[in-house]
Amino acid sequence: MKRVDIIIIGFGTVGRGLATIIRKNGSLARDRFGVDIRIVGIADLRGSMMDPEGLDIDDALEWKCEISPVNSIELISKGEYDLMVETTPSDVTTGEPAFTHIKTALNLGKAVVTSNKGPIALYYRELMELSERTGSPFRFEASVGGAMPIINLIRDNLAGNQILGIKGIFNGTCNYILTRMAEEGLPYEYVLSEAQSLGIAEADPSYDVDGIDTAEKLTILANAVMGMDIAYHDVSVEGIRRITPDTLKLALDKGYVVKLIGEAVNGRIEVAPRLVPRDHPFALMRGTLNIAEITTDLSGPITVMGRGAGAIEAASAIFSDIISIYRSER
C-alpha cells in the first residue's frame, strides 16, 4: 500500500468536490490500486487546516478542524506532503496565484495535480520543463473538458499516434445557450439570464460566451498533446454574443445547427461559431455536454463526450490523476 499525503490549495467547489470523492471512493483507490490518499492540509483565503495523520473529511468540509493562520504559500513551501492539488480560481491574464503555487511545489520536488487552466494556458512550456527538471509529476486532465477524458486518453491510449487535429464543443454554458435559443426561438439576452439563474452561466458571462474558456482549453490541448507551442494570446477567438434567433432559424432551414467550436489543426487554433449538420454527432450535444473529435494518423477519428463542467466531474478527473501517478510507480 502506498500512502499519499496531499494538500489542497483552494477549497472552493472543486477542492471540496475532491474531498467528498476521497471520502466516498478512497477505499476503491486503496483496494484496487493500492493508493491510500490522505488529506494532510487544506489552505484557502481563510487560513489552513492541517493534520499529518490526515484530516477528518467531514469536519474539514465544515471548516470545523483547527484553523491556523498559515497561508497557502507557507503550507506549500514548509508542509510535509507528497502531492499538491491546486484548485484556486483561475485567472486568464496572470495565471496567479496558481502559477506561483505550482512552481513552488514543483521546485520542491512535489507532485502537482490541477484543474486550473490559467497557468497552463499561459506557461505550459515553463511548467513542463520545471516538472522534467525536478522529476515531479504534473497532471492537469481536469483543466479540459471536466470529466471527459482527453489529455490522458491521447497520452496513454493513443500513444504512438500522431494527433493531426482536435475539434469539439468545450464550453457547456455556450452550448446550453445556443441549444435553448435554437429550440425555443428565444433571444440571447433572455436565455443568458435564464442560464445565470440556473447557475449555468456566471454573473459576468464573458469568460464563457466570448470564447475565452474554449480558447484556453484548446491552447492546453495544442501544447500538451499536439506538440504545438502556442500562447493563449495567439488564438483567434469569436464568441456567441452576436448570434440571434434569426441566425439559428436560417441555419436550421438549411439543415444546420450553430455550435461554438474550438479547433486546433495545422498549427493554428480557432474558436468560432460554426454551422454543424443536424445529423453530425456535435449537433446532438444538447445542454452542457462536451464533445471532442481527435483526428489521428493511425487510428482515424476518435470521438469522446462527457460532462464538461461541475465540481464532482472536475474533481473526479483530479482523483484519477492522483491515482495514475502512484499506480504507475507500483
Next chain:
Amino acid sequence: MMRVAMEIELKDIPGQLFGALGPIADLGGNIISIAHQRDLRTPRGTIPIKITIEIDEEHLDDLIARWHDVGITVMQKGEERLHESVFLILVGHIVHTDLKSTIDAVDSTGFAEVVDLTLSMPGIDEESSAGITIKATGRTEMERAIEILEQEAVNKELLLIKPLEEV
C-alpha cells in the same frame, strides 16, 4: 480540376471501353460517373456512353486527341462549371455595409458565385443575419472564395459563420 460531362461514342469492337477510360487515368483525371448500355446503338452503329470526369483543364484537349486516335468521338461536351457548394451565414449590419459589394467580391472572381441569399432583418438597430450559398468551380476555388468573404467580413465587422467541415 474541372468537371466535364460528355457523351462519347465507341465503335463496337473489343478494347474500346478500355481505350476510353485508360487515357483519363493517364492524364490524372477522375471518373465521377459513367453510363454504358451495351445494347444501345446510335444510327451510326456506335455505342453511346455518358461520362462525367474531373480533369485538369489543360489536359482536356489532350484527352480528346487521344480518344480521336483510337476512334472514339466526343458528341457532346459541357462543363459543369460550379459544382462545389457551401452554405454560410453572415451576422451584422449586412445591408448598411453595402451588401452588393459583399456579393460582388465573390462574383467578380469568375470562379465563384453567390447563388442564393436569404436575408432576415429583425429591426432597424439590430444586427441582421443572411444565409448565403456560394458555388465555385472547384475545391481550391471555394477555399479562395471563402477567404475573400472572410476578408469582407473583417473589413465590415460582420460575423462569418463557416461550416464545421470546410470544403
